[in-house]
Each structure stands twice: as structure tokens, then as C-alpha cells.
């Protein structure tokens with residue numbers, strides 16, 4: 001226990017960054033899962049990683065002032081641009097009508113993953129950096145990184161929490177929401193904007209594996225266990241924060257394993273627990 | 288009704304369709320408080336497409352759809368989309384439709400109460416706490432109807448609402464619409480395949496056929512000769 005507190009104290013910036021990332025992904029995740037957008041939940045972080053890789057390669061060529069450029073957030077910006085393009089493709093009605101959203105997202109996932117590796121293999125940065133993109137390097141998150149994460153993710157978390165009623169009614173039935181006077185366009189844009197900026201900064205800090213897992217598993221736990229929109233959001237938030245805390249402490253103190261994958265494993269265990277709980281509840285429910 | 292009051296909705300020389308494909312053109316339609324309009328026509332004649340334009344879910348390809356500030360539609364769609372994943376209770380599905388208010392605390396209680404009232408109007412009180420996606424098709428249809436009622440509508444837009452309902456529930460639905468019209472002056476736009484319902488319930492009938500709309504009193508629009516031409520003489524005995 002003291003060990004755990006020590007670890008958290010020592011890596012307090014990294015821990016804060018992990019929790020923020022987990023919570024933002026968890027709140028988004030309910031919508032991602034309920035809208036059957038899980039493949040998009042895989043594709044967008046992968047596209048973000050591709051954008052970050054492009055940004056890093058560009059920086060490695062622009063030697064000299066590269067340190068400033070990193071602080072200026074070139075990788076973030078490139079990731080954002082790539083993701084916006086990806087979202088427009090995913091939401092493009094004609095493509096969706098032709099093969100379905102999942103196939104489009106799958107194509108982006110495969111394409112972005114492959115091109116990232118190809119680009120990195122030919123750059124001075126090499127495959128080590130690809131590993132970082134997948135596994136993340138949360139422990140390296142310092143004060144400046146937390147400021148960036150917080151300035152992006154806190155507004156996302158606040159928007160998702162305050163707008164949850166409207167967003168849930170858009171997720172549940174967008175047509176009905178529109179007939180009830182909800183400005184569906186606006187809320188859908190807000191949702192995608194949150195999705196895009198979260199994936200961009202979260203992948204940079206925590207790696208694609210962490211972001212995939214936290215976009216899908218807490219949301220899935222919320223969907224299986226929640227009995228209301230708000231219930232699903234709360235379950236998802238608890239599972240996300242719980243999984244991140246367990247994984248972080250385990251990786252940094254007891255097990256000495258990479259943080260991103262350990263958190264992913266922890267959140268998977270929590271999800272399975274919720275799934276089991278839902279099954280037990282089903283049996284106990286009369287009728 | 289008083290013709291000096293602006294109509295709830297006025298559709299003027301509108302054409303509606305999908306993409307660039309026109310399904311219906313030259314549609315002129317006015318709906319006032321307390322009106323009861325039945326929309327009939329063969330499968331694919333554009334009934335649901337027209338409803339979408341009237342509801343503002345899609346813009347007309349040309350022409351105009353003007354809704355009055357008093358327009359508040361309680362909409363029961365023809366079919367729900369893909370099965371829901373979110374395990375929301377029936378009461379919450381209905382509560383989603385209760386108009387928002389700026390006092391969050393009282394709003395919560397008010398939403399719950401309005402949802403209960405609407406669920407009891409469709410005989411679903413006992414199912415308020417059941418998960419919506421686990422209900423039967425007809426039960427879900429009733430919840431949809433409750434949701435339409437909970438939106439405090441000035442007009443009900445019902446796209447084949449009796450679909451999947453048992454005989455008792457069909458009769459209750461028609462009675463309920465009649466009562467709401469009498470008590471609150473609700474307007475109703477009903478899509479139905481039942482010539483009998485269109486004849487007995489509605490005061491006006493709009494018949495869609497081959498890209499055009501004919502509007503008039505049920506007896507004129509749903510004449511035997513026209514129906515025979517539309518659906519074939521043999522089919523008529525059963526439905527009329």
C-alpha cells in the first residue's frame with residue numbers, strides 16, 4: 001500500500017495524465033460502443049499514431065530547432081489533421097452506404113498501421129519509436145505534458161458529462177432527438193470533435209494499445225451493466241479510472257511492466273468482472 | 288378550426304425524395320390544430336419520405352415546408368433502427384422526450400412523472416422498469432407511442448403505428464388519439480395501410496400514387512373505383 005502511494009507520488013504527473021486519459025476515453029467509450037463504432041474506436045487511435053509518426057519524422061528532418069517544435073506540438077497537429085480527414089471519411093454517407101462504417105474504419109485501421117511502420121522503418125527514428133507509439137511511455141509524462149493533456153481532456157470530460165443527456169439521446173435515436181428539437185448536427189459534431197482531440201493527445205501520451213482498450217472496454221462494461229444512460233456513463237467512468245489506477249500502480253511498483261499494456265490488461269479484467277456481474281444479475285432477476 | 292390561426296405546418300409545392308431522386312412532387316398540404324389526416328398509398332409510394340420532410344428530418348428537394356412555432360411533433364417512426372445496445376429502461380426512453388427545462392432538480396421529478404403518465408396512457412405502467420431492448424416488438428411500439436405523448440406534442444405523426452400491435456392495443460391507440468384530439472385539440476397525421484381506419488378515423492385523406500398526392504374527404508379519395516385501380520379489384524374485399 002505504501003509502495004503504491006510512493007509510486008503515485010513519484011510519478012504524480014504521469015499518474016494524473018493516465019487518469020485523465022482513461023476518464024476521457026471511458027466517457028467517450030459508452031457512445032462508441034452503443035453506436036457500434038468500435039472499429040472506428042480502433043481506427044482513430046491508429047490514424048493518430050500515423051499522424052504523430054509523420055510529425056516526428058518531419059521533426060527529425062528539421063534538426064536544430066526540433067526541441068522547440070516538439071513543444072509547439074507538431075505531432076499533435078499532424079495527428080489532428082489526419083484524424084479529421086479520417087472522421088470525414090468514416091462519416092461519409094456514400095461510403096457508409098456502400099460497404100458500411102465498420103469496413104471503412106477497418107480499412108483506415110489497416111492502412112494507417114501499415115503506413116506508420118513503413119514510414120518509421122525508413123526514417124532515422126526507427127522501429128523503437130513505433131514501439132513507443134503502440135506501448136506508449138506514460139511514465140515519461142512530465143509537468144508540461146500534463147498541462148497539454150489537461151487543457152485538452154478536461155474540457156472534453158466536462159463537455160461529455162454536462163452534455164450527457166443530449167448526447168445519449170443522440171446516441172440512442174438521433175432521428176427522434178431531431179424531431180424533439182435537439183440540435184443533432186451540433187451534438188454529433190461535438191462528439192466527433194471530442195473523439196478526435198482525445199485520440200490525438202491520448203495516443204501521444206499513452207500509446208495506441210492503451211487508447212483502444214480504454215475507448216472500448218469501459219464503455220462496453222457500461223453498456224452491459226448500466227440500466228440507464230447515466231448509469232452506463234458512471235460504470236464506464238469507474239471502470240476506466242479503476243483500470244488505469246490498478247494498471248499504473250502494478251506496472252510501476254510490483255511488476256515493473258510497460259504501463260500502457262498493463263493498464264490495458266487491468267481494464268480488461270475489470271470489464272470481464274462487469275460482464276460476469278451482469279450475467280449473475282440476469283439469473284437473479286425474477287421473470 | 289379557426290383559419291386565422293397560422294397552421295401547424297404548411298407544405299407548398301414541395302417535392303421530396305432521396306439524393307437526387309424525386310419520389311413525390313407538387314405536394315400541397317396544410318395541417319391545423321385538431322386536424323386528422325390519414326396518409327395512404329401502396330408500399331414505396333413515399334409516405335415515410337413525406338413524413339421525414341414534414342418533420343424536418345430531411346429538407347424537401349424543392350418547394351417549402353413551414354412549421355409554426357407551436358409545432359411540437361410526437362413522432363412514432365415506422366421501424367426502429369438496429370437493435371439497441373444501450374440497456375435503457377422503458378421509463379427513461381420515454382423521459383428522453385420530455386421537453387427540457389432550466390431547473391435541473393424539479394425537471395428530474397417532472398420528467399419521471401411525465402414518463403409515468405405517458406406509459407400509463409398506453410397501458411405499459413407495469414413495464415416502466417423493464418429494459419427497453421428486451422421488450423417484445425408490440426411492447427416497444429407502445430413505448431414509442433408513450434414517448435411521442437411525453438413530448439407534449441401539438442401534433443402526432445404516426446407512421447403505421449398499429450404495426451405489430453394486438454387487436455386490443457390497436458383499438459386503444461385509435462381511442463387514445465381520438466380522446467387527445469377532443470381534449471387537447473391535438474392534430475394527427477396517420478400513415479396507415481388500413482382503408483377501414485382511414486375511412487372511419489380521419490377527416491381528410493391524402494392518397495399517394497405514382498409520384499403525386501390526391502387530397503380530399505375519405506369518401507371521395509377512397510372510392511371503390513380508385514381503390515380497385517390502385518390495389519387491384521380482388522385485393523379489396525379483404526382490406527376495405
Ligand SMILES: Nc1ncnc2c1ncn2[C@@H]1O[C@H](COP(=O)(O)OP(=O)(O)OP(=O)(O)O)[C@@H](O)[C@H]1O
Pocket residue numbers: 305310328329330331332333334335336337365
Ligand atoms: N434510405 C433510403 N435511401 C434511398 N431511397 C430510399 C430510402 N428509403 C426509401 N427510399 C425510396 O423512397 C421511396 C419511397 O419510400 P418510402 O419509405 O417513403 O415509402 P412508403 O410509402 O413509406 O412505403 P411503405 O408502405 O413500405 O412504408 C421508395 O421507392 C424507396 O426506394
Ligand SMILES: [Mg+2]
Pocket residue numbers: 334335336365446
Ligand atoms: Mg413507410
